[in-house]
Amino acid sequence: MKPTFYRKVLKNGMTVLLEKRNLPVVSVAFAVRAGGINETEEERGISHFIEHMLYKGTKKRNAQQIAEEIEKNGGELNGFTEEWITAYWCKMPSKNLNIALEVLSDMVKNPLFDEKEMEKERKVIFEEIKMRKDTPRIHVYDTIQCYLYNGILSTMLIGTEKSLLGINREKMLKKFKQIYTPDNMILCVVGDADIDEVANFAEKNFSAVKGSVPGFDIILNNKQKIEKRKGIDQANLIFAYHAPFAGDKKHYAALALNTILAGGMSSRLFGEIREKRNLAYAVKGETNITKDYSYNLIYVGTTKENVEKVKEIILQEFEKVSEGLTQKEINQVKEQLIGNYDISMEDSQLQMVGLLASEINGDAREFYEFEKNIKEVKLEDVKGLAKLKDYSFYALVPEE
Secondary structure, three states, rough: OOOOOEEEEEOOOOOOEEEEEOOOOOEEEEEEEEOHHHHHOOOOOOHHHHHHOOOEEEEEOHHHHHHHHHHHHOEEEEEOOOOEEEEEEEEEHHHHHHHHHHHHHHHHHOOOOOOOHHHHHHHHHHHHHHHHOOOOOHHHHHHHHHHHEEEEHHHOOOHHHHHHHHHHHHHHHHHHHHHOOOHHHEEEEOOOOOHHHHHHHHHHOOOOOOOOOOOOOOOEEOOOOEEEEEOOEEEEEEEEOOOOOOOOOOOHHHHHHHHHHOOOOOOHHHHHHHOOOOOOOOOEEEEEOOOOOOEEEEEEEEEEHHHHHHHHHHHHHHHHHHHHHHHHHHHHHHHHHHHHHHHOOOOOOHHHHHHHEEEHOOOOHHHHHHHHHHHHOOHHHHHHHOOOOOOOEEEEOOOO
16 A cells, blocks of 8 residues: 655745655655766765765754754754765654754755865865775775766765865855755655645745756766775675666666575575675675666675686676576565565655655656566566676775
8 A cells, every 4th residue: 555645846946755654753854956976077075075064054053053953852863965866864753843844944055164164074074085995895885886987977976185175165155056946956754744834844944046957977887906905804896787777667677687686695696605605794786776877786795715706606697697587586586676665665764765766766656656667577678687798896805
């Protein structure tokens, strides 16, 4: 049974999404339809930098007051930046929905961008860059996207020290005013809330200012590299390949393929690499599917000596799927994906992110068509996607 769902585009241009629930918890997000993909190479990292700065104070609240108003009223506060979205969210007792709306709307409307705070936060992001590079598993995830594309997607979303040093208050404010306008924004609420109250709040608190989201080019690439590093004991590798975009129904077949190969302990690669050959502890598949770019990846943590062997096993399994996948296995993976989807719906915050992704990739209402779309996946489409024409590969291995 589908939940009660509302989607409204307001007079000021803002899109409001609301899934009605009777539980006393609500997840709320203000998001903009822009992220790293809408940056130039010179300003790489500015979307993530802006996200950090919106927590540093407004005309009404300093950073401490922003955090306290949410947390002292029983809530969690956070945000995230991706290539395709920047979002600010909190999870609250539903009785405090008005507090969530007030605080988050103040953040996305009235940030100070204080220059002293900017300089302090710039240093924080420099440390975040070091942390991501120093953590092998995070580093290989960051790097593999750079190997799949040329252009803006070939550099880290977080930016570089050079690009971040080139971002001043004037550039940040210009970017903010260009993108953080109601016609580029989505207000998403999942929980015990009333659509009219939420829509009225958004109409009352946001005037109809028009913005523009910078365009971009997607340039596909494939690259392979094994890199050595001192001070690590495990080899971390990622195998990745381009997949159909959101909007193309075959992207559901790409989800099925990823799950067959590396979706949990029952997957082919988990069984072959870990259970049968004991070559790894972690074997995991993930998808990154949007309307503008899309890829699947397989992560494995193994020993330096087994990197090439693991890569060979992965390629062999793709070939086996392309030639011998059965309808029975497809039917099983469909049940797995539908079950995982149903379980994820329990968490209002995960549901909120799923609705935002569906809206930015087309229309949030398609989020509720997941079961139908998965059931329509065809055996020949999955087998066809398993016939890899090319791929990217990156491994970070110990240097002796």
